[in-house]
Structure formats: structure tokens, C-alpha cells
Amino acid sequence: MPVIKKSVNYKKILIAFAVSLGISAVCVLAAALVSYLTDDPASYVRTAAVAALIASSFASGIAAVRINEGLIASAPIVGIMLTLFLALMSVSFFKRESSASTSLFMHAAIPLISLAGGFLARKRKSRPVSVKKKLKRRR
16 A cells, blocks of 8 residues: 655645634634623633633644645644644733643643544545445446
8 A cells, every 4th residue: 555645735734723713713702702691601701711722623623634635734733833822822911810730731632632623624535345346347
């Protein structure tokens, strides 16, 4: 079986990263809308933020693999870029309300969740043709 090597296209990685930032913005806005439609929005903010983080990481992995034509390695690369961006934003603009271990765990989970989304987005190999179908084709 021949080995097909695909190289990483950095231009497509950056496009996938820009798409993942857009996906993240949509997920955060949707989570904010859902939490503010409840009676007590403050009690649902943390849960909505974690749900938005997981959804945006998963969708970013899907988008990265689709943009990079099935290259699975692009999903964790985009996940790491998203992790660095979110870590920079959280350090720069937001006060620390959660523990450091929780924050570290969530930031470390982003590339793994993105990789799971990438595996979901890759194209499946077609099933081999059965012997009966091969015999029918020959006739």
C-alpha cells in the first residue's frame, strides 16, 4: 500500500484559524444569548462558557480538516493556535475567576477536542467491493 504524504499548507492553516475565530465568536454570542434569556443569567455563565469552548473547539477541528483537504494534523495545529489566542485574551482582558488548574485543563483540552472534530470530518475510505459484485462486473 503506497504511503501518501501530505505537507502542511500554512496559508490554509491561517485561513482555518481565521474561520475558527469566527466560529468561536458565534459560539460565545450564542452562549451569551442563551444564558441571558434565563431568569438568573449569572448562574449559567460558567456552564455556557464551557459549552461554547467545547463547541467552538470541535467545530474548529472540523473546519480545519475540511479546509486542508483531509489533513488530520491541521486540526490540532489550529487547536493549539486557538489555545494560544484564548490564553492571551484571558490574560490580557479578563480577571481570573477560576482556579489555575481548571483553566490549564480547559486550555489543554482545546487541541484534543479539535483533533476529535478533525477525525469526524475526515473522509472515510470506501469499502472494498465484495466478491459477488466483482463477479457481476465481469459478466
